[in-house]
Amino acid sequence: MPGPAPEGEPVPSDGSLPDSALRDVGGRGFGVYVHVPFCASRCGYCDFNTYTASELGGGASREGYADAVLAELKLAASVTGAPVDTVFVGGGTPTLLDPADLGRILEGIDQTWGLAAGAEITTEANPESVTPRSLQALRKAGYTRISLGMQSAAPAVLQILERRHTAGRAPQAAIEAREAGFDHVNLDLIYGTPGETPEDFERSLAAVLDAGVDHVSAYSLIVEDGTRMAARMRRGELPYPEDDVAADRYLAAEAALGGAGFSWYEVSNWATTPDARCRHNLLYWTGGDWWGLGPGAHSHVGGVRWWNVKHPAAYAKRVEAGLSPGQGREILTDEDRHVEDVMLRVRLREGLPLTALDASGLTGAVRALADGLLDPAAYEAGRVVLTLRGRLLADAVIRDLLP
Incomplete structure (x- = not known):
């Protein structure tokens, strides 16, 4: 289950920011993050702010979610903004929403602040949650980049991670995204899963390269407290990850990706060209401003960071009442x-x-x-x-x- 929210000072009911935070909004870029908190099932290693249908309870649904985000956008428009350089829709599994709803959210962002010319528009997706038809609809709605959660090409590793897709589905979905006209396609990998062999990871890297993507993210498995995987490790059912194994996997990734024309631009990220780098993440890493929409989403504007209430029902109730969904905030010191x-x-x-x-x-x-x-x-x-x-x-x- 999702962990507790951080501590912080109260957020004003109208979401207003100090004058000091508004002086140079967008000076280092302005992005929008949209959190979609829905998942068909919870993976054993995941502690993100996500909810399956059985965990949602009353007061929240996928069907009404786009309207709740648009209500927060209305509030945000009265606080601050700048032309939007990047949009990133993450989760959860954003593509559990209808492509039309994801399109409505993007249209709302454009109407609120305006999308800059050539803006990068990304959505995350689970491989089993997209089809050629849905990918075409997303591209038509304005999405330019997609990030697919592959994690591994080894069936045994996917089983330990409790992923639902088959080993070949992620590369195939990447090919379908290219055919649908996406400018950039990323595949995510996780390495160091208990039971993963060097040959398993080599097959995963080969599958990524065969898919023809222009961006790869590869992360060492992190076992978070409160997850099913952490509980299994405490019971001795699975061994804990080993640092030496993670280092070997990283070196294998660098060798395979570097040999195929990818260059690292952040420790865990490789791209074929500078244009293929994730501009939204670069905005985070270089101190830009962004507004986070949705339950549990974090924002940063001018040295003020705040975070929304985590449960979708509480979030929907607040935005429908015209109140900021912010639960807490902090003003960063120098x-x-x-x-x-x-x-x-x-x-x-x-x-x-x-x-x-x-x-x-x-x-x-x-x-x-x-x-x-x-x-x-x-x-x-x-x-x-x-x-x-x-x-x-x-x-x-x-x-x-x-x-």
Whole structure:
């Protein structure tokens, strides 16, 4: 089940923001995230804010969801905004909604703030939740990019993860998305699942490459408290993931993807060209502004971060009453923003300027350089850029660069 919401100060009932947050909205880009909290079933490793039909209870439904999001948009329009550079519809499984509803949401965003020319419009999807016909409808509605949750091409691994699709469905859905006219197609992989063999992961990488996608995300399995997988591990039914195995899988991904013409641009993300990079995620990683719509969605504008109530019924009740669905917020200090800037930008291929580090961070950078974790040429040019070994130890490098 979803975990508890963070602590924070109350959000004004009208969602208003401090004047300081509104001075340069969109100066680093403005995006919209739409959270769709519905899933047909819950995967054993998932602790996202999602709900199956049996978990929803009264007061919320898929059928009325687009109207609730449009009601929040009406409120948001009175608070702030800028031309929208990116839209990302995530979940959950957004494609459990009718393509017409996803189109209505996108139209509402355009009417509220306006979509910038060439805006990137992404939806996530589970492979079994789309068909050639639905993909064509989504493309016609204006979606330009799709991210499909493949996770693995090994049936045994999919079973442990409690995924519903067959091993071949995700690559086939990627091909169908290309045929429907999507500009960019991503496949997500998870590696390090208990029982996964090196050969399993090699098959997954080969399947991704055969699908002809232009973007791949590959993440090490993280076992979150409160999930069924965590419970199985505590009972000894499954072994815990091993760091050495995860490192081997990452190196295999880099070798296979790099050999096929992909380049890493963030530690867990590869693209065939700069245009294929996920611009919405880059907005997050480089300190842009975004408004999060939907239950549990997080937003950030001008150094103010807030999050919505998590349950769809509570969310719908508040927006229908014309009230902000925000449950809490925090105003980031300069130190908070510095820490987040270092944490996120060090993971990027472009890295971080040395001038962004304080004295202790510069000392840490010298140590990381000596340990072979930073690129010497980039360092000489005044930037902190991870080497391949540095990517394997990115969290440790980041800790060493912070006070």
